[in-house]
Amino acid sequence: MNMNYEVVIIGGSYAGLSAALPLARARRRVLIIDAGQRRNRFAEHSHNFLTQDGRSPSAIAKDARAQLEKYSTISWLAETVTDVKAVDGKYSVIAGDQHIQAEKMIIATGVRDELPQVDGLAERWGQSVYHCPYCDGYELNLGEIGMLVSGMYSLHMALMLPDWGNTTLFLNDAISADQLDDELLAKLSKRQIQIETRKIDHIEGHCDVVLTDGERIQLDGLFVSTVTRLQSNWIQHLGLEIDCNEYGEAIKTSPAKETNVKGIYACGDETRSGGSVALSVGDGAMTGIVAHKSFIF
Known part of the structure; x- marks a missing residue:
């Protein structure tokens, strides 16, 4: 027709x-x-x-x-x-x-949106995994939040996130710790951002990040740059x-x-x-x- x-x-x-x-x-x-x-x-x-x-x-x-x-x-x-x-x-x-x-x-x-390949991430997209702190950060009530790195551009958002909660930066082999120069490390330190270099195995529960060595980090929300x-x-x-x-x-x-x-x-x-x-x-x-x-x- x-x-x-x-x-x-x-x-x-x-x-x-x-x-x-x-x-x-x-x-x-x-x-x-x-x-x-x-x-x-x-x-x-x-x-x-x-x-x-x-x-x-x-x-x-x-x-x-x-x-x-x-x-x-x-x-x-x-x-x-x-x-x-x-x-x-x-x-x-x-x-x-x-x-x-x-x-x-x-x-x-x-x-x-192309998400990083992490087991359990896609299932929580829009529920406890987010892309925009202005859209979803306030509801996390200054709790424990994470930033999953996709590339160097993820660090821009990471520096913003402490306004919405205690922030952990998960490098997850997307970038290496060597790529964080002294100036960037100083900025992350000033914002009291914790850097996690261990690789993520999977995500389970509400938003529990389980590392490859078995340690579990409980988060209220996780942000990711798609x-x-x-x-x-x-x-x-x-x-x-x-x-x-x-x-x-x-x-x-x-x-x-x-x-x-x-x-x-x-x-x-x-x-x-x-x-x-x-x-x-x-x-x-x-x-x-x-x-x-x-x-x-």
């Missing part, structure tokens, strides 16, 4: 839904395609988003969709996009058995500029969320390092406005 829209938004989480709102209010014909795999689906609560602090992430997304459904020019498709091509100045999107044509496209697919990957292979085939660094992959955009390809915009976690519901909503609002103006100016 062929369908035609002015804007197709691929990804119906916080950034994508937020981008849809100004377009809906301008009565533009918009299709939101979403497979229901929000990045923060593993978390029970969302924090650091004014007026929504402490709410369930799924409840926030459900409310957002309910508000958008009041606008008659918004359509929905619960599918996974498998291919996107530029055709005669427009975009052809394949999702399931649907062939969608759109003048503009907004990519809001989010990212996939490597983020773009969700879909078709993104790589559009000619978009993509930034690849030690943090992962991100689509490059202008401050107005325009990509280097005319008519394609991107917003949310796939355009920045880190992740935040509030920032994604702000990104989406900007993107929707810019996409609407592009029809006029």
Whole structure:
């Protein structure tokens, strides 16, 4: 089946839904395609988003969709996009058995988190293993927390963590103690961060780190810097500029969320390092406005 829209938004989480709102209010014909795999689906609560602090992430997304459904020019498709091509100045999107044509496209697919290979880590992701102290640190009540190193970039977060609790830095062979120069060691010491050089065997219980020698370190929470990957292979085939660094992959955009390809915009976690519901909503609002103006100016 062929369908035609002015804007197709691929990804119906916080950034994508937020981008849809100004377009809906301008009565533009918009299709939101979403497979229901929000990045923060593993978390029970969302924090650091004014007026929504402490709410369930799924409840926030459900409310957002309910508000958008009041606008008659918004359509929905619960599918996974498998291919996107530029055709005669427009975009052809394949999702399931649907062939969608759109003048503009907004990519809001989010990212996939690659976790370090530690037994028991993935099962606790979003429950007692976290990536953002601003989102989850306060609830740890200044208890015992850890930072699992993925690379040298993890040390930046490690230096922040003592504001949320007594911090242990687990090198776990991701870096060696020799890579911690005197200046860095002084900073860690000043922040009273303990350095654990022994390798982790597994994590069990709420968040008990069991070392290879059998010693157990009980934590209230463990933070980890993930490597983020773009969700879909078709993104790589559009000619978009993509930034690849030690943090992962991100689509490059202008401050107005325009990509280097005319008519394609991107917003949310796939355009920045880190992740935040509030920032994604702000990104989406900007993107929707810019996409609407592009029809006029």
